[in-house]
Every structure is written in C-alpha cells, then in structure tokens.
Amino acid sequence: MKTGLPQNAPAPGANPAYLAALEPVRRRFIETTEARILEIEALRLDVEAGRDAEAAARQIARIAHKISGVAATLGFAQVGALAAQVERLLDAGHSGGTAKDRWARAKPQVESLLDALEAVLDA
Amino acid sequence: MASFRILAVDDDPIFLLLLEHVLRRIGYTDLRCVSSGDEALKIIRSGEQVFDCFLLDIEMPGMDGIELCRRIRAVPSHRRTPIVMITAMNSQHFIEAAFASGATDYITKPIDDIELKARIGMVARLVDERRRGNALEDQLHAQSGLPLAQISFDDPIPVADVGGVVEYLGLENYVLTLGRLKLFGHAAIAFKIVNASEIFLAADAVSYLDTLANVASVIVGTLKTQQFMMAYAGRGEFVCMTARASVVDPDDLKLEIAVRLGEYRKLYEELGVPLPVVRVGEPQAPGFFTRVTPLALLDRARASVRDVVARRELMTALEH
Incomplete structure (x- = not known):
C-alpha cells in the first residue's frame, strides 16, 4: 500500500461520534462513488486511446480534486490521499509534460484510487 | 451567538453538504450555498440577503474563487466583509493571489471542525466588533450629529481602492x-x-x-x-x-x-x-x-x- 495508511482509515482526529454526525454526507459520498468509478474508467480509455487526452486527463484530475476535498473528513483517508496524488500527477501545472506523459506517471495511482473507491462501495 | 450569515461557494455539492453539517456542529446554522461564482454575484448584487462572511472555493470551473473574491470586494457594501478562501492542500500556491485579491483568511480541504471553528470564530469576532462599533456610531450620530463614519485613531482601518x-x-x-x-x-x-x-x-x-x-x-x-x-x-x-x-x-x-x-x-x-x-x-x-x-x-x-x-x-x- 503506497500511502502506508490502513484501508479507509478515519481521518486523524476523527472519532466514531464525529463520523456518525456526518453519516448523511458519508452516505451521499458513497452513493456517488459508483458513478465516479465508471466515469474515471471511461476517461482512462479516452486518455489511453489518445481521444482528446488533455481534456480527459483534466477531467480525471477534476474528479480526483472533488474526492480529495471530502474523503478524509468522511473517514476515507486513504481514498483522499490517493485522490490528491492523482490530481497532482495529472495537473499540467504541477507535473508538466503531455497528457500521455502525465498519464504514464499517474496510472499506478489511478489504479490504486479505483481499487480504494471500490472498497468504499463495500463500506 | 448573534446571527451570522454565511454564503459558501463551491462547485462540489458533496463538499457543500459536508460544510453545512460541520458548520452546524460548531454552531453556525445560517448558511446559503451556491455552486458558482456567477450565481454568488447575482445573489450578492441583488441585495436580497445580507451576508456576514463568504467562504469561497479557489478552484472552480468558470470564474475561480480568486476572481470572485476580487469582484465581491468591488461591491461597496462588501469591502470589509470577511472572505475566507477554501483551498486544497495541493494548491497552496494560489494563496498569495487570493490575499492580493482581498481575502481575509483561508482554510484547507479536507476540512476539520477544529480548524474551521478557529477560523470562522476569528471572523465572527471581527464581525461582532464591527457591529458594536456601528451601533455606537449610530448612537453618537443620533445624539450629537457627529460625523457618521466613526473611526478610531488606533484601529487598522481598511484603505479602499488602492491596488495592493x-x-x-x-x-x-x-x-x-x-x-x-x-x-x-x-x-x-x-x-x-x-x-x-x-x-x-x-x-x-x-x-x-x-x-x-x-x-x-x-x-x-x-x-x-x-x-x-x-x-x-x-x-x-x-x-x-x-x-x-x-x-x-x-x-x-x-x-x-x-x-x-x-x-x-x-x-x-x-x-x-x-x-x-x-x-x-x-x-x-x-x-x-x-x-x-x-x-x-x-x-x-x-x-x-x-x-x-x-x-x-x-x-x-x-x-x-
């Protein structure tokens, strides 16, 4: 495991009572996760096939940005950390190079993020 | 706690829902959420609601939070209203531009209630002090016809309309x-x-x-x-x-x-x-x-x- 964090560990400082109070938000996050997995999968095919790869990579980064903004607070620290890595690696400003170059660097993290998101569905 | 109305702007509905829950937990219940800068400006300019604080996500498609901050500052009634930017940990390089556009402070995503409580508490105290100042000013004006804008020599008064x-x-x-x-x-x-x-x-x-x-x-x-x-x-x-x-x-x-x-x-x-x-x-x-x-x-x-x-x-x- 690349981040060294246990699967779906609560955010530092988060406690069960805190997470219980956020349960409606957590539920909503889980509900949107399946659609996000499917969207990332479809965009991944576009990047790999070179179909408007820049736009597809940017959209994956955008989805990752949204995930990383909330996941840790909702008790999915590993998902949040992986999403932040994916966003950074796919962002042209941070990472540089063409969409293909950035994709090559980000691919293992995207795979790990997809695995972690699958695990969220079982949460 | 005196009424403290917040306008939050973020393009992610889940983040807004989270913000609403976390703010409610720490005692702030008067919150309006919108998903874009255009929508926020429309509400602000209509004057239909008065806001005591703005929470703006920096990275939004279309008008970003920095541009929105600059435009809110251009609205005369919001020259001094606290604006707290919300930024991802990855994106701290935006902070300098946000402060230059008139931001008061910033918080980072993912949010936690301790940080949010400290930051929003600070701006709430600021708003409260200004309210007390305004009330005193109105009272003085009513009693003695003193100039309407009561200012103190010691206070860090915001200077309007000078770039930087x-x-x-x-x-x-x-x-x-x-x-x-x-x-x-x-x-x-x-x-x-x-x-x-x-x-x-x-x-x-x-x-x-x-x-x-x-x-x-x-x-x-x-x-x-x-x-x-x-x-x-x-x-x-x-x-x-x-x-x-x-x-x-x-x-x-x-x-x-x-x-x-x-x-x-x-x-x-x-x-x-x-x-x-x-x-x-x-x-x-x-x-x-x-x-x-x-x-x-x-x-x-x-x-x-x-x-x-x-x-x-x-x-x-x-x-x-």
Whole structure:
C-alpha cells in the first residue's frame, strides 16, 4: 500500500461520534462513488486511446480534486490521499509534460484510487 | 451567538453538504450555498440577503474563487466583509493571489471542525466588533450629529481602492502562510505619518480616510515594484511586505514620498488639514539563521519606523 495508511482509515482526529454526525454526507459520498468509478474508467480509455487526452486527463484530475476535498473528513483517508496524488500527477501545472506523459506517471495511482473507491462501495 | 450569515461557494455539492453539517456542529446554522461564482454575484448584487462572511472555493470551473473574491470586494457594501478562501492542500500556491485579491483568511480541504471553528470564530469576532462599533456610531450620530463614519485613531482601518493595499488582518494572515524559506525572501518595511494625530484631530472621518488613501497611493507609487502587499496598521502606520530583492533605500523613499505629497499641498490647505509628513523605517528581513516569527517581522518594521521618528524628534529638540 503506497500511502502506508490502513484501508479507509478515519481521518486523524476523527472519532466514531464525529463520523456518525456526518453519516448523511458519508452516505451521499458513497452513493456517488459508483458513478465516479465508471466515469474515471471511461476517461482512462479516452486518455489511453489518445481521444482528446488533455481534456480527459483534466477531467480525471477534476474528479480526483472533488474526492480529495471530502474523503478524509468522511473517514476515507486513504481514498483522499490517493485522490490528491492523482490530481497532482495529472495537473499540467504541477507535473508538466503531455497528457500521455502525465498519464504514464499517474496510472499506478489511478489504479490504486479505483481499487480504494471500490472498497468504499463495500463500506 | 448573534446571527451570522454565511454564503459558501463551491462547485462540489458533496463538499457543500459536508460544510453545512460541520458548520452546524460548531454552531453556525445560517448558511446559503451556491455552486458558482456567477450565481454568488447575482445573489450578492441583488441585495436580497445580507451576508456576514463568504467562504469561497479557489478552484472552480468558470470564474475561480480568486476572481470572485476580487469582484465581491468591488461591491461597496462588501469591502470589509470577511472572505475566507477554501483551498486544497495541493494548491497552496494560489494563496498569495487570493490575499492580493482581498481575502481575509483561508482554510484547507479536507476540512476539520477544529480548524474551521478557529477560523470562522476569528471572523465572527471581527464581525461582532464591527457591529458594536456601528451601533455606537449610530448612537453618537443620533445624539450629537457627529460625523457618521466613526473611526478610531488606533484601529487598522481598511484603505479602499488602492491596488495592493489590503486589510491588516489579511496581511497578517498572508505572512503567516509564508514558510521560513519563503519568509526569507521577503522584507517588511513600515511607513509612518508623523503628524497623523494632528490630521486625525483636524479632519472629519471622511477626510481622514481620504488622507490615508492618498498617502497609501503615494507610497505605492514610490515602491517601483508590483510585488508587494501593504496594509494600514493604525496610528498613522502602514506596513508593506515586499520581495527582499526589490527593497529601495528608505531615505530615497522618504524624499520621493515628500515630493509627491507636496503636489497635494494646496488641496490639503483648502481642506484645512495638515499636509501628511511620512517617515520610512529600516527594511526588516529575517536572517537565515535567526528565527523570527512572521508577525514579529511586521512588529519589528513598525518598531523601526517609530525609532526613526523618535530619533528625528530628539535631533530637532537638540538643535533647538
């Protein structure tokens, strides 16, 4: 495991009572996760096939940005950390190079993020 | 807690839902959420609701949070309303631009209620103090017909409409975001209107605020760089953070400021207000091996200009 964090560990400082109070938000996050997995999968095919790869990579980064903004607070620290890595690696400003170059660097993290998101569905 | 209405702007509905829950947990229930800058501006400009604080996500498609911040600041009724930016940990490089656009503070995603409570608590106290000030002002005005804008000599009053000049709290929060290495690349320099108290007594509130804006624009014009952030700190003092490399000799600055202010002599005479006389402190830069806290650097700059003024007064006294 690349981040060294246990699967779906609560955010530092988060406690069960805190997470219980956020349960409606957590539920909503889980509900949107399946659609996000499917969207990332479809965009991944576009990047790999070179179909408007820049736009597809940017959209994956955008989805990752949204995930990383909330996941840790909702008790999915590993998902949040992986999403932040994916966003950074796919962002042209941070990472540089063409969409293909950035994709090559980000691919293992995207795979790990997809695995972690699958695990969220079982949460 | 007095009513404290917040407008939050973020393009992610889940983040807004989370924000609503976390804010409610820490006692803030009067929240309106919108998903774009355009929508926010429409509501703000319509005046249908009054907001005490704005929470703006920096990275949004279309109009980003920095542009939205700048546009909110251009709305006269929101020149002083606290604006707290929300940024991802990955995106701290946006912070400088956010402060330059008039942001008061920022919080990072993912949010936690301890940080949010501290930051929103700070701006709520600020709003509360201003409300008390406004209530006192209304009371004084009703009783004695004193000028409507009641201002205090000691307070860091925001100076309006001068590019690069932000609220003092914004400047403090900005320097706090600079790490030790980044702080090393900066210098703080303070300017003092030595006859500020005379001007304060001779002018009404509006003229005093105009004088501060005039002095601020003159100082800005002498800095010879766009890379600066300045704020009025109260007691006739301005503090400016600039790149260490673009610091100009304080004596040259003092002379140029005097010449430029001299161009307004007639105007000040007509107003019956003394012409401002400005002294410049020694630029204060952190040493690489000495630890200085960011806020201490601002204090050191202010202490330096006070020292310059005191030495000058002593020399004048000795000459006589």
